[in-house]
Amino acid sequence: MPTVKREDIVYRDRYELKEAILFMVELTDAMYEPSEELQGEAPLREILKAINGVMADLAISLPTTGIGCYFFNSKNTTKGCKDGIYRYFSMKSVNVQVNKKINDDLSDTDPENKEGVELKEKFPMINYSTPAEFEKNRTSLNNVLYQIKSEFIFKTENAKRYNYKKVFFITHNDKPYDTTSPDAGDVKKSIKASLDDLYNAKINFVTFLLNKSHTETFDKTQYSELIYLTSDNSSVKSEDQLREDGDYYGINVEAMSIKEINQRIHRRSEVKRVNFNCLLEIGKDLMIEVKGYSLFSEAEPKKPSVVYNKAEVPKTVLRASKFFTEGSAKAISDSKEDIISAYQFGDDLIYLNKKQISQIKCLDQENGEIRHEGKLSIIGFRRISKTLNYQYNMGKSSFIHVETKGNYTNTFKVFSCLFQSCCQMDRAAIVWGVTRRDSYPNLYALVPSTYQGLSEGFVSNKHLQGFFLIPLPYEDSIRGVPPSLKPIAIPDVLTDSATRWLNKFKLKDGYVPSNYSNPSLQWHYKVLRDEALLVDVPEYLDDRVENFNEEQMKEYIRFDKNSIKLEKYHNASMKPDRAEAIQGFKSILAKISD
Incomplete structure (x- = not known):
């Protein structure tokens, strides 16, 4: 299958992730009413708890993430916003002040707090007595979308600061506009045009369409027409486009129960972390571009910053380093350009500049020129059962999926053919190369993500169809285990006791790391958060x-x-x-x- 030749490839740094999440919550009567599914809790309080929880998690994993929240259909209008739009807190990085504000509001509106206030008094919505009056006074969806564009597109600082933007749109109302109105067609066209603007600006519009009760479901008809269709002069999005959107950008018009809102918000706030983009050479003159996602990452307690506290405002202390020659106590005053890298070769030193050091690491060259990006090449195929030996685990695996927006044509079809062939023949692709520039080459196995031989409970419908990139060891890296070990005699009493104990700790659905928080990490940030919020620890x-x-x-x-x-x-x-x-x-x- 021919591909377009790629020339003058410019390396792009895609690994620095700065995410922004904007919550847009529609105030309706159902938001204030106690829900049976939440054991009498109001949905609006549950949403505030979910936002608070997301901020606590992001403070650990991605503290530079921006968070903002607006309510619409509000009785209060924030200056600079359209009618009925109330800015609960503006877009800014996760911070203690916003966390404290939400905690205070949750405490004030707690039904068990005798000195508190009513939820509807704290967050008042528009006044109306009839459905017609509600339609007249409500905040139009066009104004809501304009506010989103104002936050993410018109504000230059936000547009440049964040490279991954999400909107969490939460509503009980399944009638985004009045279909009986004479200008309903123009309103619908305008809404779809605004949604197209968000899509073109790569703003991820995630809907949380809540059932009004466990007996009254959300009618998704109007939202399906608005979200899945582009502007009127365009056709319906292609199947590949919908697949890409659904997998990576969260497009969804399925109704959900309010009791799922907390879990869904946490799951949607998780970032698909792109670790690298590189080429995958399947055969001669047949290359596609793929991207690798990190499957798991381990968060660690943050180290304290060093600050100078004697100034009017505490200032971060900057650290500088000095260079000394061996056997001398006098610092070198020359420029850093005079300090270069060298390799010891016998009694001599071999001096290398940065370009030469890159050349040492890079084995793949074209016409004498060093490649400035990663490249993996398939060198063969092997039965998966013989490829995966878990005792040969060499490091973290990555999830590989196709880059549909790269510089090659028909990439999705080629990737799909490779995936289906490996699944049908029960084969893993053995690849050699580097995933990013200036890294050392390694041997990997590309294993289909749906392979049933992987850990039970890990592979399920939750994972996309793609490949796991698993590092493989070289022969001299494998530990030599004796061919036979003398069995140890163990009393049956101990075996039975151990079996009973281990069965009590058996995980029904396998080990899912996201379901088990690191207790020491949670305690570390709990103490910091409680100290900042002046809560007794x-x-x-x-x-x-x-x-x-x-x-x-x-x-x-x-x-x-x-x-x-x-x-x-x-x-x-x-x-x-x-x-x-x-x-x-x-x-x-x-x-x-x-």
Whole structure:
């Protein structure tokens, strides 16, 4: 299959991610009414909790993310906004002030707070007595979309600052415009044109269409027409385009229950992190462009900044380094250009500039010129069962999908053919190369993401159809394991006990890392957040224990005491006279098992 030859490739830095999320929430009567699905909680309070939770998560993973929130159909109008649009907080990076504002509002509107205020009083909506009056006074969807464009397109600082923009549009109202109005056709055309403007500006418009109750579902007819169709002089989006949009940009008109809003908002706020873009050479003169996404990333507690606190405003302290020659205490005053890289070769030094160092790393050259981007080449295929040996794990895997907006034609079809062929023949593609410039080449296996031999619970319909790029070791990197090991005799009693204990901890759907928070990381940021919000920090008990009733607290204390006894008996069992300690150890284990 021929491809367009690619010339004068310009390297683009796509790895620095600056995300912005704008919440647009429509105020309706259903937002204030207690919901049975939320155990009497009002949907608007649930939305505020979800926003608060997203901000807490982003403070850990992506602290530079911008967050903004607007309410429309509001009785209050913020200066500079269209009628009925209230700016709850403007677009800015995750910060303590906004977090405190939401916490205070949640506390003030808590039904159990006798000194609090009504939710409708805190966030008043437009006045109306009839459906016709509501249509007259409501905020038009055109004005809402204009506000979104004003925030993301017209504001130059936001347009340049953020390269990944999302709008979370939350509503109970399934009638975005009055279809009985004489100018309904013009209104519909105008709304679709505004949505096209957002799409062309690469602004991800994510809808959260909420059912009014568990018996009254959301009618998605009008939103389906508005979102899935482009302007009237265009045709319906192609199947490939819809697939790309749905997978990466969150287009969805399916109605949801209000109890799902928290989970959905958290999932949609997760960023598909693009680690690299590179070429994939399938055969001679047959190349496509692919992009690699990070599957998992480990967040770590943030190190404190060093600041100078004697000034009027605390200022960050900048650190500088000095260079010294060996055996000298005097700093080198020459420019950095005079300090170069060198390799020891016997008694001599080989001096290299930056270009020569890049040439050492780069094995792939065309006409003597170094490639300035990554490239992977398929060198063969192998049965997946023989390729994947988990004891040969060499590092993190990436998820590979096609880059449909690159410089090659028919990339999706070529990628699809490769994927289907590997699935049908149960083969993995063995590739060699680099994923980004100035990196050392490595050997990888391209394994279809739907391969059932991967970890149970990991591969499911949640994953897109694509490939996992799994690093493979070289032969001399594989540890030599003896061909046969002498079996160790284990008493049946211990085997049965271990089986019972392990079965209690078996995960039904496999291990999904996103479902299990790092406790030390959560505690680190909880202390920081509580200190910033002037909340008392518990010295010992965690959130779960704070909510225990009397019986649960007794059980917790009993278990904690047993843990202390276990440690004491364990230490005693290390001594020569250990019979009594071992007996006590067994009795405590029996109590816990019961």
